[in-house]
Amino acid sequence: EEDDIIGDRLCQNYNVESNDNNCTSDINNYILNDEPGEQKNDFYIDNFTDSATSDEDSNEATTEDPRIHEFTNITTTSYCTDLLNLLREAGVSKLHSKRLIALIQSVLPTPNNLPSTMDDLLLFMNIDDLFFKQSFCLVCKQYLEYKQRVCFTCKCFDEKAITDVYNVNVKHVLKTLLKRLSPIIEKYKKNIYDDIDEEETKDIPFGKLYKELLNKYASENIISLILHLDGVSLTRSSNLKMWLFSGSFVELPPSFRYRRYNMILLSIWVAYAEPQSHVWLQSIISQIQLIKMQAITISEVLSYKLKIFAITGDCPALKLVLKFTSHVGYYCCWLCYIRGRHVGGKRQYEFKLPMIMRDRDAYEEESRLAEQKQINVYGHLGLSVLSSVLDIPLPDAIIIDYLHVTLLGHTKALILNIFHSFAPNERLEVDNWFKMQIFPHYFNRKIKPISKFGFVKATEVKNILFYAALPVFQLYLSIEQLSHLALFICFTRLLHGQSIVGLETNKIAK
Ligand SMILES: [Zn+2]
Ligand SMILES: [Zn+2]
Numbered sequence: 001e002e003d004d005i006i007g008d009r010l011c012q013n014y015n016v017e018s019n020d021n022n023c024t025s026d027i028n029n030y031i032l033n034d035e036p037g038e039q040k041n042d043f044y045i046d047n048f049t050d051s052a053t054s055d056e057d058s059n060e061a062t063t064e065d066p067r068i069h070e071f072t073n074i075t076t077t078s079y080c081t082d083l084l085n086l087l088r089e090a091g092v093s094k095l096h097s098k099r100l101i102a103l104i105q106s107v108l109p110t111p112n113n114l115p116s117t118m119d120d121l122l123l124f125m126n127i128d129d130l131f132f133k134q135s136f137c138l139v140c141k142q143y144l145e146y147k148q149r150v151c152f153t154c155k156c157f158d159e160k161a162i163t164d165v166y167n168v169n170v171k172h173v174l175k176t177l178l179k180r181l182s183p184i185i186e187k188y189k190k191n192i193y194d195d196i197d198e199e200e201t202k203d204i205p206f207g208k209l210y211k212e213l214l215n216k217y218a219s220e221n222i223i224s225l226i227l228h229l230d231g232v233s234l235t236r237s238s239n240l241k242m243w244l245f246s247g248s249f250v251e252l253p254p255s256f257r258y259r260r261y262n263m264i265l266l267s268i269w270v271a272y273a274e275p276q277s278h279v280w281l282q283s284i285i286s287q288i289q290l291i292k293m294q295a296i297t298i299s300e301v302l303s304y305k306l307k308i309f310a311i312t313g314d315c316p317a318l319k320l321v322l323k324f325t326s327h328v329g330y331y332c333c334w335l336c337y338i339r340g341r342h343v344g345g346k347r348q349y350e351f352k353l354p355m356i357m358r359d360r361d362a363y364e365e366e367s368r369l370a371e372q373k374q375i376n377v378y379g380h381l382g383l384s385v386l387s388s389v390l391d392i393p394l395p396d397a398i399i400i401d402y403l404h405v406t407l408l409g410h411t412k413a414l415i416l417n418i419f420h421s422f423a424p425n426e427r428l429e430v431d432n433w434f435k436m437q438i439f440p441h442y443f444n445r446k447i448k449p450i451s452k453f454g455f456v457k458a459t460e461v462k463n464i465l466f467y468a469a470l471p472v473f474q475l476y477l478s479i480e481q482l483s484h485l486a487l488f489i490c491f492t493r494l495l496h497g498q499s500i501v502g503l504e505t506n507k508i509a510k
Contacts, residue, residue: 069112076113080125094118130173131166131268134283138163138273163271165280170287173264174296174306178223181262182298185223185251192251204250204309209392213307216391223296223304224250225264226399227386229313229321234270243269243317245281250309277321277385288389307391312399314408322394323367323382331379334358334395360393367394406492407458411465414488418473418481419450426476427451433472439463465489 065075083104087097097118105114115121122129135144137151138161150157178185191198192205192214204210204226213224225247234240245267248257256262267284269275288308295303311318315327318334325332328347330340337356340347363380364387370380390397419427431449439446447468448460466489474482 066113068114069109071109076124080115080121084121084125084127130169132169134165134167136163136165136279137161138271141279160272163269163273163275165283166268166270167284167287168264168266170264170266170284171291171296174291175298177262177264178296178298178304181249181252181256182302184253184256185249186302188253189251199254201254203254209396210250210309213309213391217305217307220305221303222251222307224307224309224391226250226309227266227311228263229311229317231274231317238272240270240272241274243275243280245269245284275320277323281321281385285385285389292389308386308389308397309392310397310399311386311390312401314404318398321386322384322398323370323380324384325376325379325381329379333379334398337378358395360396363395364393403458406495407461407465408456410488411461411492412453412456414485415450415461415464415469416453418477418485422476430472430476434464434468437468439467465492 065077068074068076068079083101086092087100092100101114101116101118101121105112105116108114115124135148136142137144137154137156139156140151140154142151142153144151144162149159149162151162156162188205192210195206197203197206210224213222226249228246228248229243231241231243234242244265246263246265248263250257252262266288267281269280288306292306292308295305297303311321313321318324319326322334324334328340330347331337332340333349335358337358338349338351340349342348358378366377367380367383367387369375370377371383374382384394386397387394419430422430427450431451434447434449437447443463445457445460445463447464448456470482470486470489473485477485
């Protein structure tokens with residue numbers, strides 16, 4: 001919320017500035033100069049020279065913020081800001097932006113201050129080129145020359161074999177982000193050091209692993225990242241996919257941590273093929289390694305040392321970046337050595353005591369062995385590209401999150417199972433109930449019918465679990481089934497909600 005307020009203030013400031021520029025004396029000056037009807041060429045020249053001389057008088061004002069041209073009060077900065085905002089919000093492509101700028105340029109009096117190309121416009125607005133684009137040939141595994149769209153090494157002319165990788169300038173973006181966020185970070189860090197868990201949610205920095213990190217780097221002022229990996233389809237018709245590699249700051253309070261503008265986007269992979277983690281992430285990882293060795297200076301009194309705390313994502317993403325077998329493989333668990341069995345066309349993982357857990361040394365040893373011999377060692381397929389930057393060793397650095405496990409995992413499976421145990425006409429009724437359910441506007445999403453659960457979002461599953469499941473399912477389930485479901489819902493609420501009776505909950509529950 002605070003951030004939004006800051007945003008509002010910026011807007012307000014901006015408005016105030018532009019109002020100031022519309023100072024009345026200026027306007028009067030121009031009304032006097034401008035005689036409507038007289039639009040002959042010679043008048044124009046006269047008028048131009050006239051205002052040019054008057055400009056020299058008020059030189060100080062104009063060098064600060066020049067007007068877009070001589071016959072207006074609109075400043076170049078405010079005009080360019082509006083133009084750029086419009087182009088962005090309307091989603092105008094680069095090509096058409098260029099045409100539009102040229103079109104506007106053609107009707108403006110000359111000379112004028114409107115930048116003539118999109119690049120000039122961005123340069124004028126101080127918008128840095130934060131991304132560095134590289135193209136890569138998937139066939140011969142080589143980077144292509146700048147702007148080259150065909151690979152001449154392997155004579156491959158298939159555009160689908162070429163992938164685009166966008167890497168951010170990590171140091172620059174980190175510094176800018178931290179400059180903005182450091183007041184919030186410093187405040188939260190104080191709480192972390194003093195072990196005051198104000199919200200009593202047992203947030204990540206109050207946990208065991210973060211304490212380990214703090215002890216390990218006790219002499220440094222650390223800032224640590226949780227890395228995220230995710231793949232999204234770009235179109236419905238083709239399998240063009242975009243993969244995102246991003247990071248969020250552990251030292252931000254949870255309400256700030258996962259906002260898009262507080263996260264750092266590290267790298268993007270756009271291709272028709274799944275990324276190969278080494279090819280894709282090697283250069284961004286070396287950038288991170290370099291930054292980890294230096295200090296990130298925010299001000300004269302404040303600097304940070306970067307640490308990498310953890311990695312998270314869904315199963316396909318983690319499989320890819322950890323070089324691990326997929327979630328239906330025989331040894332698919334990162335934390336234990338449970339072996340799947342093939343029963344009735346499905347892989348089953350039967351729980352058996354004692355559980356044999358993977359530890360850090362074994363994890364590393366086995367992944368190294370898999371890398372050397374190019375074989376599968378208890379699920380390892382090789383050494384992860386992240387192992388060189390993670391400050392908490394694998395497998396402890398893998399965060400298994402609520403969204404993927406509880407919502408898209410357990411809850412989704414549970415709801416689907418219950419749904420398919422109903423008779424066909426009951427299923428129609430349930431879907432109808434869900435369809436008719438009205439929610440307050442701040443829920444942002446409607447309930448999706450369970451028959452169309454293929455593309456369900458985690459928030460939708462959450463709304464069904466906490467708000468819609470019990471009232472609707474009670475019409476169809478036996479009391480025992482319903483009680484079990486209710487227990488699961490209560491359990492999830494308690495586990496992920498704020499603690500009601502303080503940190504002693506588990507003692508009281510006994
Ligand atoms: Zn090639
Ligand atoms: Zn396990």
